[in-house]
Amino acid sequence: MMTSDELTGLLSAFPTTPLGHFPTPIDAAPRLSEQLGITLSIKRDDATGLAFGGNKIRQLEYYFGKVLDAGADTVLITGAVQSNYVRSVAAAAAKLGLRCHAQLEDRVPLYDESYVKNGNTLLNNLLGAITHSYPEGEDEEGADAQLYEIAEEDRKKGFKPYVIPLGPGNPPTGALGYVKCAIELAEQLESQPKIDAFVVPSGSGMTHAGLLVGLRALGITTPVYGICVRRAADVQAQRIAKNCRAIEELIGLPATVTPGDVNTSDAVLSPGYGQLNDAVYDAVLMAARSEGLMLDTVYTGRAFAGLVHLAKEGVIAKGSNVLFLHTGGTPALFGYGDVLNKRLIAGSNT
Numbered sequence: 001m002m003t004s005d006e007l008t009g010l011l012s013a014f015p016t017t018p019l020g021h022f023p024t025p026i027d028a029a030p031r032l033s034e035q036l037g038i039t040l041s042i043k044r045d046d047a048t049g050l051a052f053g054g055n056k057i058r059q060l061e062y063y064f065g066k067v068l069d070a071g072a073d074t075v076l077i078t079g080a081v082q083s084n085y086v087r088s089v090a091a092a093a094a095k096l097g098l099r100c101h102a103q104l105e106d107r108v109p110l111y112d113e114s115y116v117k118n119g120n121t122l123l124n125n126l127l128g129a130i131t132h133s134y135p136e137g138e139d140e141e142g143a144d145a146q147l148y149e150i151a152e153e154d155r156k157k158g159f160k161p162y163v164i165p166l167g168p169g170n171p172p173t174g175a176l177g178y179v180k181c182a183i184e185l186a187e188q189l190e191s192q193p194k195i196d197a198f199v200v201p202s203g204s205g206m207t208h209a210g211l212l213v214g215l216r217a218l219g220i221t222t223p224v225y226g227i228c229v230r231r232a233a234d235v236q237a238q239r240i241a242k243n244c245r246a247i248e249e250l251i252g253l254p255a256t257v258t259p260g261d262v263n264t265s266d267a268v269l270s271p272g273y274g275q276l277n278d279a280v281y282d283a284v285l286m287a288a289r290s291e292g293l294m295l296d297t298v299y300t301g302r303a304f305a306g307l308v309h310l311a312k313e314g315v316i317a318k319g320s321n322v323l324f325l326h327t328g329g330t331p332a333l334f335g336y337g338d339v340l341n342k343r344l345i346a347g348s349n350t
């Protein structure tokens with residue numbers, strides 16, 4: 001266990017470049033709280049500023065620290081067609097005057113006009129990213145390998161490319177942004193009633209693992225529930241445990257997070273990544289209609305549906321103080337415009 005200053009000191013060994021607005025606010029959500037029988041507050045990482053914000057802005061402050069240190073003039077990134085990560089990299093590259101290759105993977109079986117052309121793909125084009133496609137959706141190593149090939153082509157043309165890899169086994173650079181977020185949170189929560197549970201979306205796991213490592217390093221033992229957006233709970237838990245160890249090693253922290261400390265839930269994952277189900281749709285409407293709070297269909301809507309499930313099942317007890325991390329992703333909502341309009345018109349929920 002260490003102080004905020006000590007952890008900040010360890011993080012200062014890593015280069016960063018400022019990209020976003022911090023600290024992000026924590027909002028009360030009284031009308032959602034009442035419906036769920038808990039006291040809910042929401043950490044607004046959708047409000048990190050750059051190009052519609054989101055959690056990737058914290059992660060990219062560390063990645064672009066490395067990009068600039070390496071003297072690169074081009075960055076390469078891969079993700080789903082409606083990836084917020086890709087859009088955030090395209091925005092950071094534009095802000096720093098760098099070229100950006102955006103590789104879009106065929107990860108979600110959606111080919112309608114909004115999914116292909118609106119939301120984040122529209123933003124990538126406005127931001128000037130050079131777009132490529134990758135025909136597979138479940139092949140992280142393959143997607144990274146094609147990025148390295150594009151980088152090689154660029155190198156031959158005299159550019160200095162930098163690949164931001166997606167697959168496991170790479171240094172967990174982005175997670176440092178969420179270790180830092182744990183320090184920010186600890187300071188914000190000092191003057192508030194004790195939080196009983198944190199709920200976060202768990203995708204690549206950089207957010208979930210970074211926050212978990214940061215909180216535990218500061219001696220905060222509150223459970224962190226990661227809601228699975230892509231993989232089954234057991235597979236994701238192993239990934240998070242590995243990520244935590246890798247983050248601790250990278251920073252030089254003692255091994256504090258144990259596998260038993262990793263909580264994952266996949267109760268609302270079906271039918272799979274980026275695909276809407278009733279629980280996610282209901283969660284998106286509930287947040288919008290109760291608080292005017294916009295969640296997305298891939299990450300935050302799913303994570304909020306997971307929170308609702310945990311509260312209903314009593315895993316999160318009635319009356320608990322719960323902090324939900326809103327990781328952004330709202331531009332992807334427009335990518336799901338056709339899918340959402342169909343549901344709204346059918347009136348399958350009111």
Ligand SMILES: *Cc1c(COP(=O)(O)O)cnc(C)c1O
Nearest residue numbers: 084203204205206207299327329
């Ligand atoms: C990428 C993303 C996540 C998942 O974060 P990881 O660090 O990859 O687990 C959650 N929410 C939104 C909106 C995202 O774009």
